Amino acid sequence: xxxxxxxxxxVALATLALAAVAFAGRGITVKGSDTMVILGxxxxxxxxxxxxxxxxxxxxxxxxxxxxxxxxxxxxICQSSRPMKQDEKLKLRDRYQTMGVExxxxxxxxxxxxxxxxxxxxxxxxxxxxxYTGAVTNWKQVGxxxxxxxxxxxxxxxGTYGFFKDHVLDGRDFAASCQTLPGTAAVVNxxxxxxxxxxYGGAAYTKGVRDCPVRxxxxxxxxxxxxxxxxxxxxxxxxxxxxxxxxxxxxxxxKFIDWVLSPAGQKLAVEVGYYPLK
Amino acid sequence: MPKxxxxxxxAAALCLSTLAAPARAQDDATPAAADTxxxxxxxxxxxxxxxxxxxxxxxxxxxxxxxxxxxxYVQARLxxxxxxxxxxxxxxxxxxxxxxxxxxxxIRRARLKLTYDTGALSQAVVYFDGGSxxxxxxxxxxxxxxDPWTAMHDHQLTxxxxxxxxxxxxxxxxxTRELPERSRAENVLFxxxxxxxxKLVSQWTPQLQTTVGLFNGGGVNHPDFPNSDPxxxxxxxxxxxxxxxxxxxxxxxxxxxxxxxxxxxxxxxEKSRAGLDAQAYWTLPTLGxxxxxxxxxxxxxxxxxxxKALIVAPTTANPxxxxxxxxxxxxxxxxxxxxxxxxxxxxxxxxxxxxRWDAWDPNVDADHDQYSRWSVGANWFWDGFTRLTIAYDAIxxxxxxxxxxxxxxxxLWTLQVQHKF
Numbered sequence: 297x298x299x300x301x302x303x304x305x306x307v308a309l310a311t312l313a314l315a316a317v318a319f320a321g322r323g324i325t326v327k328g329s330d331t332m333v334i335l336g337x338x339x340x341x342x343x344x345x346x347x348x349x350x351x352x353x354x355x356x357x358x359x360x361x362x363x364x365x366x367x368x369x370x371x372x373i374c375q376s377s378r379p380m381k382q383d384e385k386l387k388l389r390d391r392y393q394t395m396g397v398e399x400x401x402x403x404x405x406x407x408x409x410x411x412x413x414x415x416x417x418x419x420x421x422x423x424x425x426x427x428y429t430g431a432v433t434n435w436k437q438v439g440x441x442x443x444x445x446x447x448x449x450x451x452x453x454x455g456t457y458g459f460f461k462d463h464v465l466d467g468r469d470f471a472a473s474c475q476t477l478p479g480t481a482a483v484v485n486x487x488x489x490x491x492x493x494x495x496y497g498g499a500a501y502t503k504g505v506r507d508c509p510v511r512x513x514x515x516x517x518x519x520x521x522x523x524x525x526x527x528x529x530x531x532x533x534x535x536x537x538x539x540x541x542x543x544x545x546x547x548x549x550x551k552f553i554d555w556v557l558s559p560a561g562q563k564l565a566v567e568v569g570y571y572p573l574k
Numbered sequence: 575m576p577k578x579x580x581x582x583x584x585a586a587a588l589c590l591s592t593l594a595a596p597a598r599a600q601d602d603a604t605p606a607a608a609d610t611x612x613x614x615x616x617x618x619x620x621x622x623x624x625x626x627x628x629x630x631x632x633x634x635x636x637x638x639x640x641x642x643x644x645x646x647y648v649q650a651r652l653x654x655x656x657x658x659x660x661x662x663x664x665x666x667x668x669x670x671x672x673x674x675x676x677x678x679x680x681i682r683r684a685r686l687k688l689t690y691d692t693g694a695l696s697q698a699v700v701y702f703d704g705g706s707x708x709x710x711x712x713x714x715x716x717x718x719x720x721d722p723w724t725a726m727h728d729h730q731l732t733x734x735x736x737x738x739x740x741x742x743x744x745x746x747x748x749x750t751r752e753l754p755e756r757s758r759a760e761n762v763l764f765x766x767x768x769x770x771x772x773k774l775v776s777q778w779t780p781q782l783q784t785t786v787g788l789f790n791g792g793g794v795n796h797p798d799f800p801n802s803d804p805x806x807x808x809x810x811x812x813x814x815x816x817x818x819x820x821x822x823x824x825x826x827x828x829x830x831x832x833x834x835x836x837x838x839x840x841x842x843x844e845k846s847r848a849g850l851d852a853q854a855y856w857t858l859p860t861l862g863x864x865x866x867x868x869x870x871x872x873x874x875x876x877x878x879x880x881x882k883a884l885i886v887a888p889t890t891a892n893p894x895x896x897x898x899x900x901x902x903x904x905x906x907x908x909x910x911x912x913x914x915x916x917x918x919x920x921x922x923x924x925x926x927x928x929x930r931w932d933a934w935d936p937n938v939d940a941d942h943d944q945y946s947r948w949s950v951g952a953n954w955f956w957d958g959f960t961r962l963t964i965a966y967d968a969i970x971x972x973x974x975x976x977x978x979x980x981x982x983x984x985x986l987w988t989l990q991v992q993h994k995f
Contacts, residue, residue, distance in 0.1 A: 368958030369923055382780065385819070390750050392920055393855050393863030395819050467725025469694040475630070476637070542923060543862045 323351030324552055328362020328375035329455050330479045331498040332537055335402065335568045336375050342564055343555050352552060356479075359455025366540055367391060372549055374540040377404065377455035377498070378462070388542065397541040401556050403571040405521030406459060406533040409487045409495040409505040416440040418509040418518035421532055424464050427494065430471030435492065447474040448486045448495035456480065459535055460496050499526070500569025526571045537570065646686040647749040647994040649705075652679050654987040681705055682990070683748055685713065695720045695727075713794075714768060728777045735770045735794070739785040740811055740826045741869055742851040743914075752918050753951050754965050754988045757932035759871050759912025763847060766795035771808070785813045791830040791845070807831055809845070823852040832876035834906050836885070837894040843907035847873040862920035870913035877908040877936055879943065908937040926953040928965075942972045942979050951988075963990040 326336050333356035340352035354375075357365075362374035363384050369391075380388075380396060388396050408424065410416060416439055419427070426432040427445055436442045449470055450457040461467060477483050480497030487493040488504035499507070499521045509518035512532040525531035545553050555561050562572035654677045684704040691697050701714035716734030720727035737745045743760050744767045755761070771789030778784065791809035792799055809830025816823050826849040834841040851869035858864065884901040888894055897903060914932035921927060933946040951965035967986040972979040 365958070369955060370958040389855060389863070390746075392923070393865040393918060394857045394920075395855070476633070543857055544859055546859065 323353060324373065324549055325371045326352060326354045326373045326375055327357060327365045327371035328540075329359045329377040329537070330356040331359075331377040331404065331454075331456050331500075332375040332402075334500070335537070335565060335570060338564055338568050339556050339561060342560070343552055346555075346560075347551070350548065350552070358451065358453035359458065360453035363540065366396070366542060372541070373553075376538045376540055377535065378458040379536075379538065380540060381458075392542050394543055397544055399539040399541070399545075399553060399557075400536040400573055401539050401553075402537045402562070402565040403526050403573060404535050404537050405499045405526040405531045405571070406456065406496055406535060407499045407502050407521050408508040408510055408533075409484055409493075409497065409502065410508045411487060411491045411493055412504070412506050413491050414440060414506065414508075416508065418511055420511040420514055420516075421464055422513065424510070425466065425468070428460075428465055428470055428474065429468050430473065443492045446490050446493045447471060448483045448490075448493055449474045449476055450480070450483065450497070451476045451478060456497055459533075463533065463535075498569070523566070523571050536573075641691045643689040643691075644686065645689070645995060646684075647992055648684045649682040649748070649754075649990055649992045650679070651682045651754070651991075652989045653677065656983040656985045682754070685749070687714075695722055726777070730775045731772065732775070733772045735768055736773065737767050738764055738769050738789060738793070738811060738828075739773050739775070739787055739813055740764065740828055740847065741813075741849045741871070742822075742824065742853065742867065743869060749992065749994050752916075752926060752928040752953060753930055753949050754963060754990055757869070757912070757914040757930070758934040758945050758947060759914070759932065760869075762912070762934060762936070763871060763873055763875070763910075764793065766793050768794045769809075770800070773811075781817050783815045783817065785811075785815075787811045789830075820855045821853070823850075825850055832907065834876055834881060834885075834903075835895065837888075837896055841897075841903045841906060843876050843904070844874050845876070845907070847871055847875075858919075862922060864917070864919040866915075866917050868913065868915045871911065873910040873912075874907055875910050875936070876906055877910070879936065879940075880906050880908055908939065910934075910936050911938050924955045926955075927951070928953070942974070944972070946970045959995060960991065960993045963988070963992065965990075 326340065333354060336354040340354045344350055344352055359374075359376040359378055362371065362376055363380060365371040366374040367384070367387050380398070385395050388394065408419060414435070416435060419438060423432065423438050427438065428447060428449070432438060433445055434442065435445055447470075449460070452458075461470070475486070477486060477495075480501040483495035483497050484501050484503060484505050487495040494508075495505075507520060509520045510532050511518045516532075519525050519531045521531050521533070526534045539553060539556070541549070557573070562574075565572055656676070682705055685701065686704075687699060687701040689697065689699050697718045697720070699714060699716055699718070701712075702710050703713045704710040712735065714735050714737070716732050716736045718730055718732045721729040721731075723729075739745065741760070743751075743756050744764055748756075756767075760767075769789040769791065771787055773785055773787030775783065775785045788808040788810060790803035791807075792803060794800075807830070809828065811826070811828045813824055813826040826847075828845075828847040828849075830845045832843045832845045834843060849869065849871045851867070853865055853867045855863060855865045884898055884903075884906060886892075886894070886896050886898055912932070912934035914930055916928065916930040916932075918926060918928045928949075928951045930949040931946070932949070933944065935944045937943055947970065948968040949965060951963060953961050953963050955961045965988045967988070969984050969986070970981050971984070973982050974980075
């Protein structure tokens with residue numbers, strides 16, 4: 297009978313010991329935003345070059361996927377191009393009893409892409425909302441040619457999708473005709489091949505398409521996403537890019553984040569196409 | 575011609591020749607000249623457009639499939655109960671005692687939830703359990719309608735079989751809870767946690783949420799379930815929760831009726847419950863998050879012990895069920911109270927310790943019917959989906975042995991592995 301009384305405790309202790317060995321020294325894992333994946337990889341490469349023996353693994357999947365990984369414990373750092381939602385914070389709290397730690401690591405201007413031949417000069421947030429909710433379906437209605445607007449967007453696991461939905465559509469749903477694509481590069485590629493296409497994504501990806509200036513409202517000036525307009529917040533679709541942790545950073549994770557926030561890490565963000573925090 | 579363009583043309587030619595291969599196989603007489611033909615820009619575009627259409631079609635199908643979400647968890651358990659206490663089945667009221675094995679392997683919960691996001695304004699859930707009784711039973715089935723008037727769908731109406739929205743512990747998934755079972759008071763007052771009805775959840779501000787609902791009242795573990803509500807009237811439940819993030823507090827109220835069946839006219843007694851719950855959270859630099867949770871219930875309920883004392887039990891010779899002479903039917907229901915206080919502390923990302931004290935008194939005016947329990951447990955998270963739990967329940971109850979009241983030896987070890995998907 298004593299055997300059975302001590303059996304559960306013995307099994308638990310043995311499992312703990314095995315696990316402690318199995319998970320020792322696995323490096324730092326970073327997962328999340330596809331918008332930030334190139335930035336994260338460049339940070340990791342340069343950090344590992346400067347800190348021999350350190351391992352930082354970066355993967356994408358979308359901000360939602362990264363936050364899910366943070367909650368289920370399969371990543372140390374989540375990269376997210378949008379703030380965590382309330383229900384995600386509650387899930388994190390349910391498991392770890394914390395609301396998470398949010399660290400802004402760079403700034404981004406979410407660009408609106410149109411084809412290089414598109415004559416539309418600029419778009420207001422209200423017009424973008426009408427276009428992406430399906431209320432406006434022809435370029436003629438916003439000062440363009442007589443052609444049906446083709447919408448390209450991101451999957452709902454994407455932080456860029458969430459940011460655009462919250463800040464442009466005011467939480468409304470995208471039009472059913474919006475074609476969802478797996479990354480900003482795919483959106484840019486689709487718009488570059490489609491004279492009637494419109495898409496959105498991180499400013500760092502603007503190649504082969506035209507950035508469309510954005511007006512906050514009909515009376516405001518049209519603003520292009522540049523380092524100055526994103527940093528001072530005058531560009532209407534400026535946003536912070538985040539790291540999320542379960543608890544305050546310590547050890548190797550803290551060293552890596554400190555480096556990302558250092559002048560060297562921020563300089564690298566600019567080289568990749570984003571904007572520094574200060 | 576730039577190198578990249580040459581590579582693109584070669585790739586296109588290879589692509590076309592691959593597509594043409596099956597046709598050649600069927601017609602040996604086809605000249606081999608097609609292999610060397612120059613591919614025009616238009617031909618290449620047609621091929622790419624064909625692929626684009628196929629990908630679009632696949633994407634559309636995939637988008638439909640993504641609306642279907644399966645989730646669930648399995649809890650496999652080894653329990654060791656003390657002598658005379660194979661019995662410590664902590665759900666149900668009164669719990670049934672089966673003696674024999676002191677040690678047993680069993681599946682406590684095996685749950686599968688299917689969620690379908692039909693559209694932007696509605697959602698359906700069907701949730702099954704194939705746990706300890708070896709039968710698959712419907713746990714939940716409901717439709718939620720989201721209001722179209724607010725951007726974040728702040729008001730949501732749910733109709734069907736669902737958790738009763740009372741307090742904190744009831745709606746917290748067993749797959750998330752830090753100890754194997756809920757508190758005793760909750761198990762008795764809301765046995766099975768679920769009922770059929772309707773609820774309206776409204777998020778007025780980021781902090782303030784209210785819930786009101788109407789339910790049949792019997793709950794899924796009632797002997798009459800799933801027949802219609804035996805008391806005819808519907809039970810009301812309401813709750814207001816203030817959530818600050820690191821401190822949440824809520825008050826809940828429930829009002830309905832119990833029906834005590836008798837020969838002739840049945841007796842309907844009041845069923846009311848008031849609850850207060852609060853949770854505080856903190857983060858320690860090295861250990862991680864911790865929480866202190868408490869919940870207290872006050873209730874007026876039909877009491878099985880009162881029924882035994884006040885009702886003449888039917889026999890073969892006299893198969894009637896009547897109140898004893900002089901008995902007051904109002905005394906079939908008694909004031910009850912119960913609750914718990916619980917401390918959870920993470921130790922790093924993979925380990926968690928937990929201590930809980932819970933108590934239940936089915937009749938605050940009587941002695942020797944109280945139940946209290948100290949529970950101590952540890953969770954270790956194997957990976958993001960699997961955890962091991964070890965827990966020890968030290969239970970205090972009183973039973974009469976001769977003329978003395980004693981605490982039976984019914985403490986319990988639980989070792990559980992859970993996989994959540």
